[in-house]
Amino acid sequence: MSDLLEVLAQPRSDTGKGASRRLRRTGLVPGIVYGGNAEPTMISVRHNELDRQLDHEAFYSSLLDLKLGNGTTKVVLKDLQRHPAKPFVLHVDFLRVSSDEKLRLTIPIHFHNEQTCPGVKMGGKVSHNVTEIEVSCLPADLPEYLSVDMGEMGLGDIVHVSELQLPPNVELTHSLDPETPVVMIYAPQAESTGDEGAEDAAGGEETS
Structure with a gap:
Protein backbone atom coordinates (compact mmCIF):
# COMPACT_ATOMS: atom_id res chain seq x y z
CA MET A 1 0.00 0.00 0.00
CA SER A 99 0.07 19.27 10.63
CA ASP A 100 -1.63 22.09 12.54
CA GLU A 101 -4.23 23.07 9.91
CA LYS A 102 -7.54 21.26 9.47
CA LEU A 103 -8.39 19.60 6.17
CA ARG A 104 -11.74 19.39 4.42
CA LEU A 105 -11.81 16.19 2.41
CA THR A 106 -14.45 13.86 0.98
CA ILE A 107 -14.06 10.27 2.17
CA PRO A 108 -16.03 7.11 1.30
CA ILE A 109 -18.58 5.33 3.48
CA HIS A 110 -18.29 1.57 3.89
CA PHE A 111 -21.38 -0.50 4.74
CA HIS A 112 -20.81 -3.61 6.85
CA ASN A 113 -23.04 -6.65 7.54
CA GLU A 114 -25.46 -5.60 4.82
CA GLN A 115 -26.33 -9.06 3.50
CA THR A 116 -26.81 -10.58 6.96
CA CYS A 117 -28.96 -7.88 8.58
CA PRO A 118 -32.56 -8.78 9.57
CA GLY A 119 -34.14 -6.43 7.04
CA VAL A 120 -32.38 -8.01 4.06
CA LYS A 121 -33.08 -11.53 5.34
CA MET A 122 -36.78 -10.61 5.38
CA GLY A 123 -36.60 -9.64 1.71
CA GLY A 124 -35.96 -5.95 2.14
CA LYS A 125 -34.10 -3.86 -0.41
CA VAL A 126 -31.16 -1.62 0.50
CA SER A 127 -30.93 1.95 -0.75
CA HIS A 128 -27.53 3.67 -0.44
CA ASN A 129 -28.35 7.37 -0.63
CA VAL A 130 -24.95 8.69 0.50
CA THR A 131 -21.73 6.81 -0.28
CA GLU A 132 -19.18 9.54 0.51
CA ILE A 133 -19.12 12.55 2.78
CA GLU A 134 -16.96 15.57 3.54
CA VAL A 135 -15.15 15.71 6.88
CA SER A 136 -12.93 18.22 8.65
CA CYS A 137 -9.96 17.24 10.80
CA LEU A 138 -6.22 17.60 11.28
CA PRO A 139 -4.11 15.52 8.87
CA ALA A 140 -3.06 13.10 11.60
CA ASP A 141 -6.73 12.27 12.34
CA LEU A 142 -7.85 11.77 8.73
CA PRO A 143 -9.79 8.48 8.43
CA GLU A 144 -9.55 6.45 5.25
CA TYR A 145 -13.33 5.89 5.36
CA LEU A 146 -16.37 5.97 7.68
CA SER A 147 -18.10 2.73 8.67
CA VAL A 148 -21.81 2.02 8.95
CA ASP A 149 -22.70 -1.24 10.71
CA MET A 150 -26.01 -2.48 9.28
CA GLY A 151 -26.04 -5.66 11.38
CA GLU A 152 -29.17 -4.74 13.38
CA MET A 153 -31.15 -2.90 10.70
CA GLY A 154 -34.67 -4.15 9.99
CA LEU A 155 -37.34 -3.28 7.46
CA GLY A 156 -38.00 0.45 7.42
CA ASP A 157 -34.84 1.33 9.35
CA ILE A 158 -32.86 4.39 8.27
CA VAL A 159 -29.42 5.68 9.20
CA HIS A 160 -29.21 9.47 8.92
CA VAL A 161 -26.15 11.67 8.51
CA SER A 162 -26.51 12.75 12.13
CA GLU A 163 -26.17 9.10 13.23
CA LEU A 164 -22.83 8.43 11.57
CA GLN A 165 -20.15 7.28 14.00
CA LEU A 166 -17.12 9.56 13.69
CA PRO A 167 -13.56 8.82 14.83
CA PRO A 168 -12.09 11.08 17.53
CA ASN A 169 -11.32 14.65 16.44
CA VAL A 170 -13.20 14.25 13.16
CA GLU A 171 -16.18 16.45 12.33
CA LEU A 172 -18.67 16.51 9.48
CA THR A 173 -18.82 19.69 7.45
CA HIS A 174 -22.17 21.30 6.70
CA SER A 175 -22.30 19.97 3.13
CA LEU A 176 -25.35 17.79 3.94
CA ASP A 177 -28.43 18.23 6.11
CA PRO A 178 -28.07 16.11 9.31
CA GLU A 179 -31.40 14.41 8.57
CA THR A 180 -30.32 13.25 5.09
CA PRO A 181 -30.75 9.46 4.87
CA VAL A 182 -27.45 7.63 4.35
CA VAL A 183 -28.83 4.11 3.98
CA MET A 184 -32.27 2.59 4.40
CA ILE A 185 -34.00 -0.78 4.06
CA TYR A 186 -37.43 -0.78 2.49
CA ALA A 187 -39.95 -3.51 1.80
CA PRO A 188 -40.34 -4.26 -1.92
CA GLN A 189 -43.73 -3.33 -3.30
CA ALA A 190 -46.02 -6.14 -4.30
CA GLU A 191 -45.65 -6.75 -8.02
CA SER A 192 -48.81 -6.81 -10.11
CA THR A 193 -48.70 -9.31 -12.96
CA GLY A 194 -50.28 -9.23 -16.36
CA ASP A 195 -52.34 -12.33 -15.40
CA GLU A 196 -53.94 -10.45 -12.51
CA GLY A 197 -54.88 -7.64 -14.85
CA ALA A 198 -56.39 -10.12 -17.29
CA GLU A 199 -58.40 -11.78 -14.51
CA ASP A 200 -59.77 -8.42 -13.41
CA ALA A 201 -60.80 -7.65 -16.98
CA ALA A 202 -62.46 -11.05 -17.34
CA GLY A 203 -64.32 -10.61 -14.09
CA GLY A 204 -65.61 -7.28 -15.32
CA GLU A 205 -66.91 -8.87 -18.53
CA GLU A 206 -68.76 -11.61 -16.64
CA THR A 207 -70.65 -9.16 -14.46
CA SER A 208 -71.61 -6.82 -17.29
Missing part, protein backbone atom coordinates in the same frame (compact mmCIF):
# COMPACT_ATOMS: atom_id res chain seq x y z
CA SER A 2 2.84 2.43 0.74
CA ASP A 3 3.90 2.69 -2.90
CA LEU A 4 0.31 3.54 -3.84
CA LEU A 5 0.48 6.59 -1.57
CA GLU A 6 3.70 7.95 -3.12
CA VAL A 7 3.49 10.36 -6.02
CA LEU A 8 6.64 10.77 -8.09
CA ALA A 9 6.55 14.17 -9.77
CA GLN A 10 8.79 16.32 -11.94
CA PRO A 11 8.79 20.13 -12.04
CA ARG A 12 7.65 21.81 -15.23
CA SER A 13 8.09 25.34 -16.45
CA ASP A 14 6.02 25.44 -19.64
CA THR A 15 2.39 26.41 -19.14
CA GLY A 16 -0.63 26.77 -21.38
CA LYS A 17 -2.73 24.40 -23.45
CA GLY A 18 -0.01 23.76 -26.01
CA ALA A 19 2.54 22.78 -23.37
CA SER A 20 -0.01 20.52 -21.65
CA ARG A 21 -0.78 18.75 -24.93
CA ARG A 22 2.91 18.14 -25.54
CA LEU A 23 3.27 16.65 -22.06
CA ARG A 24 0.35 14.30 -22.57
CA ARG A 25 1.84 13.03 -25.84
CA THR A 26 4.86 11.84 -23.84
CA GLY A 27 2.75 9.97 -21.28
CA LEU A 28 2.78 12.70 -18.62
CA VAL A 29 -0.09 14.43 -16.84
CA PRO A 30 0.24 18.16 -16.05
CA GLY A 31 -0.58 19.14 -12.49
CA ILE A 32 -0.16 21.67 -9.73
CA VAL A 33 0.68 21.62 -6.02
CA TYR A 34 -0.64 24.52 -3.95
CA GLY A 35 -1.46 25.58 -0.40
CA GLY A 36 0.55 25.25 2.78
CA ASN A 37 1.77 28.86 2.81
CA ALA A 38 3.95 28.23 -0.23
CA GLU A 39 3.82 29.30 -3.85
CA PRO A 40 2.01 26.99 -6.28
CA THR A 41 4.35 24.58 -8.06
CA MET A 42 3.72 23.28 -11.56
CA ILE A 43 4.42 19.55 -11.86
CA SER A 44 3.92 16.56 -14.11
CA VAL A 45 3.38 12.90 -13.19
CA ARG A 46 3.47 9.73 -15.27
CA HIS A 47 0.01 8.81 -16.53
CA ASN A 48 0.44 5.05 -16.17
CA GLU A 49 1.53 5.38 -12.52
CA LEU A 50 -1.26 7.81 -11.66
CA ASP A 51 -3.84 5.66 -13.43
CA ARG A 52 -2.74 2.63 -11.38
CA GLN A 53 -3.04 4.58 -8.14
CA LEU A 54 -6.48 5.93 -9.02
CA ASP A 55 -7.81 2.36 -9.12
CA HIS A 56 -7.46 2.26 -5.32
CA GLU A 57 -10.02 3.97 -3.14
CA ALA A 58 -7.48 4.93 -0.48
CA PHE A 59 -5.64 7.20 -2.90
CA TYR A 60 -8.56 9.65 -2.88
CA SER A 61 -8.83 10.02 0.89
CA SER A 62 -5.33 9.51 2.32
CA LEU A 63 -2.27 11.61 2.98
CA LEU A 64 0.14 11.20 0.07
CA ASP A 65 3.91 11.63 -0.13
CA LEU A 66 4.65 13.86 -3.11
CA LYS A 67 8.28 13.36 -4.09
CA LEU A 68 9.62 16.28 -6.11
CA GLY A 69 13.36 16.59 -6.64
CA ASN A 70 15.13 15.87 -3.35
CA GLY A 71 12.14 16.77 -1.21
CA THR A 72 8.95 15.07 -0.03
CA THR A 73 5.77 16.96 0.79
CA LYS A 74 2.58 15.70 2.42
CA VAL A 75 -0.39 16.35 0.13
CA VAL A 76 -3.92 15.19 -0.59
CA LEU A 77 -5.57 14.73 -3.96
CA LYS A 78 -7.79 17.77 -4.37
CA ASP A 79 -9.04 17.71 -7.96
CA LEU A 80 -8.88 15.52 -11.02
CA GLN A 81 -9.84 16.34 -14.60
CA ARG A 82 -10.58 13.41 -16.89
CA HIS A 83 -11.17 13.32 -20.64
CA PRO A 84 -14.94 13.25 -21.24
CA ALA A 85 -14.79 10.38 -23.74
CA LYS A 86 -11.42 8.65 -23.34
CA PRO A 87 -9.75 6.92 -20.36
CA PHE A 88 -7.20 9.70 -19.88
CA VAL A 89 -6.43 11.99 -16.97
CA LEU A 90 -5.96 15.53 -18.26
CA HIS A 91 -4.90 17.40 -15.13
CA VAL A 92 -4.36 16.74 -11.43
CA ASP A 93 -4.31 19.06 -8.40
CA PHE A 94 -2.64 18.33 -5.07
CA LEU A 95 -3.05 20.33 -1.86
CA ARG A 96 -0.17 20.67 0.59
CA VAL A 97 -1.14 19.88 4.17
CA SER A 98 0.16 21.30 7.43
